[in-house]
Amino acid sequence: MEDEVLTEIPVRYNRIKDDTERLSFQMNSDLFTGSLLKTLVASKKSSRILELGTGGGLATSWILDGMDQQAKLLTIENNAALWEIAKEQLTDPRIEFLLVDGYKWLKDYQGEKFDLIFADAMPGKYDLFEETIHLLKAGGFYVIDDMLPQPNWPPGHAEKADAFIKILESRRDLILTKLKWSTGIIIAVKK
Numbered sequence: 001m002e003d004e005v006l007t008e009i010p011v012r013y014n015r016i017k018d019d020t021e022r023l024s025f026q027m028n029s030d031l032f033t034g035s036l037l038k039t040l041v042a043s044k045k046s047s048r049i050l051e052l053g054t055g056g057g058l059a060t061s062w063i064l065d066g067m068d069q070q071a072k073l074l075t076i077e078n079n080a081a082l083w084e085i086a087k088e089q090l091t092d093p094r095i096e097f098l099l100v101d102g103y104k105w106l107k108d109y110q111g112e113k114f115d116l117i118f119a120d121a122m123p124g125k126y127d128l129f130e131e132t133i134h135l136l137k138a139g140g141f142y143v144i145d146d147m148l149p150q151p152n153w154p155p156g157h158a159e160k161a162d163a164f165i166k167i168l169e170s171r172r173d174l175i176l177t178k179l180k181w182s183t184g185i186i187i188a189v190k191k
């Protein structure tokens with residue numbers, strides 16, 4: 001098996017990659033993470049999906065490709081230039097692009113819970129984790145990437161990642177799989 005062979009890359013993928021590279025943005029999710037997200041999203045019908053940290057929309061483009069016509073995606077970003085790229089490239093009535101601070105949004109949100117949360121920013125992952133997992137439905141997926149050492153990790157981040165993994169492992173309400181694949185993925189399902 002060759003896992004590098006990825007089929008059906010989202011049509012907007014290369015445009016988003018070029019546009020974000022022009023901004024010197026180096027935190028794009030990779031192809032493997034995108035493909036996994038698409039697969040997980042496709043398992044949920046009429047789903048509600050939350051992405052924390054849209055970036056320029058690379059993972060968003062994969063998530064969109066896994067969604068059925070009834071699914072809805074709410075994706076959150078605080079950088080206006082990246083938000084513009086994602087919004088422009090991925091115009092679709094099933095996606096709501098919010099330009100807000102994820103910390104504030106997580107503290108204020110009172111709406112419906114989600115079937116899948118891709119937590120790809122500090123809020124939702126290393127910060128406000130309790131608030132985030134509260135927003136996941138039973139049977140829902142919580143997905144994070146970048147859990148293996150990355151070249152752009154600042155000093156002290158490895159310790160932070162280890163401590164967060166221990167928190168996840170200690171949770172009795174989550175079923176966890178850790179994958180030493182892609183950039184290091186953890187998939188948790190809420191009991």
Ligand SMILES: C[S@@+](CC[C@H](N)C(=O)[O-])C[C@H]1O[C@@H](n2cnc3c(N)ncnc32)[C@H](O)[C@@H]1O
Binds near residue numbers: 029053
């Ligand atoms: C790892 S990148 C996301 C990459 C993106 N998911 C992709 O597929 O390319 C993290 C993103 O979170 C955003 N971010 C950081 N802090 C934030 C905050 N407080 N609220 C909202 N977004 C935030 C950053 O601007 C950045 O675009």
